[in-house]
Amino acid sequence: MRHHEWVPIDEIVKKAKMPEKDVLYRLKRLNKFEFVVRSIYGYAVSFGGYDALAIDALYKKGILKAIGNKLGVGKEGDVYNVLLSDDREAVLKFHKHGRTCFTRGKRYREFVSNKHHISWLYMSRLTAEREFEILNELFPTVKVPEPIAQNRHAIIMGKITGEELKVLDLEKLMSKEEIEELFNKIIEEIKKAYKIGYIHGDLSEFNILLDENLDFVIIDWPQAITKGHPDAEFYLKRDINNIVRYFKKYKIKADPDEIYKYVVGE
Ligand SMILES: Nc1ncnc2c1ncn2[C@@H]1O[C@H](COP(=O)(O)OP(=O)(O)OP(=O)(O)O)[C@@H](O)[C@H]1O
Numbered sequence: 649m650r651h652h653e654w655v656p657i658d659e660i661v662k663k664a665k666m667p668e669k670d671v672l673y674r675l676k677r678l679n680k681f682e683f684v685v686r687s688i689y690g691y692a693v694s695f696g697g698y699d700a701l702a703i704d705a706l707y708k709k710g711i712l713k714a715i716g717n718k719l720g721v722g723k724e725g726d727v728y729n730v731l732l733s734d735d736r737e738a739v740l741k742f743h744k745h746g747r748t749c750f751t752r753g754k755r756y757r758e759f760v761s762n763k764h765h766i767s768w769l770y771m772s773r774l775t776a777e778r779e780f781e782i783l784n785e786l787f788p789t790v791k792v793p794e795p796i797a798q799n800r801h802a803i804i805m806g807k808i809t810g811e812e813l814k815v816l817d818l819e820k821l822m823s824k825e826e827i828e829e830l831f832n833k834i835i836e837e838i839k840k841a842y843k844i845g846y847i848h849g850d851l852s853e854f855n856i857l858l859d860e861n862l863d864f865v866i867i868d869w870p871q872a873i874t875k876g877h878p879d880a881e882f883y884l885k886r887d888i889n890n891i892v893r894y895f896k897k898y899k900i901k902a903d904p905d906e907i908y909k910y911v912v913g914e
């Protein structure tokens with residue numbers, strides 16, 4: 649996977665240790681289910697096939713019991729409701745890096761800069777590993793989903809029953825004082841994450857979920873950068889600006905420069 653996107657048929661036959669006609673029969677069926685794709689160079693695993701491999705591995709490890717409906721399709725991944733072996737509900741996020749947004753790729757260079765010829769599947773695995781690692785470092789100090797498991801391009805994390813700030817009308821849910829308190833608490837989480845060493849990098853009302861107790865969780869961390877990154881100031885300021893802009897419509901006044909100083913201060 650790491651070295652080829654397309655695997656020549658004779659190489660598959662060698663690896664499979666099966667007669668060529670059996671291998672061809674199986675490949676044809678996998679192709680029918682769209683688990684592999686075919687070209688003149690050979691076969692490659694498709695995203696669907698990679699999804700199946702990750703689900704199979706998580707099931708065999710005794711973590712996953714069932715997969716439910718799709719929660720949302722993000723720009724970079726699909727999110728599903730799942731049931732864990734201990735009957736807990738959770739969510740599974742498949743990273744689908746490179747499906748759309750190419751410009752975002754730049755930020756991943758921090759951790760892939762010295763690797764060449766990276767396939768999209770491999771890139772998706774790297775971003776899943778990255779998000780899982782960051783969640784492990786932040787949880788439970790920062791309000792982020794609980795990291796549960798990771799395999800290939802998939803991560804399983806705690807489920808937040810709630811909605812994105814984007815789709816809510818806060819004035820219908822809470823008082824002006826409570827809205828102000830929510831704003832302050834979000835800034836505190838930005839500061840805590842920064843103290844641990846991370847800047848979210850894509851923070852906005854789309855990536856903050858509010859639950860039924862009006863508590864919140866910050867999701868979607870794969871693009872987070874470390875505070876030592878050369879563009880750290882730019883991304884931190886942008887995250888802060890997005891939050892200030894969102895709360896402005898609820899008449900919360902705040903100076904982004906003051907908040908920036910507060911976040912990076914001791
Ligand atoms: N832990 C979670 N609990 C509940 N819902 C979640 C969770 N994680 C993600 N979701 C839902 O799935 C959507 C997509 O998740 P996320 O933002 O992490 O992925 P993304 O593909 O990077 O999306 P984006 O296009 O915003 O970058 C979220 O907006 C949210 O509605």
Ligand SMILES: [Mg+2]
Pocket residue numbers: 722854855868
């Ligand atoms: Mg998101």
Ligand SMILES: [Mg+2]
Pocket residue numbers: 722723724850868
């Ligand atoms: Mg995202």
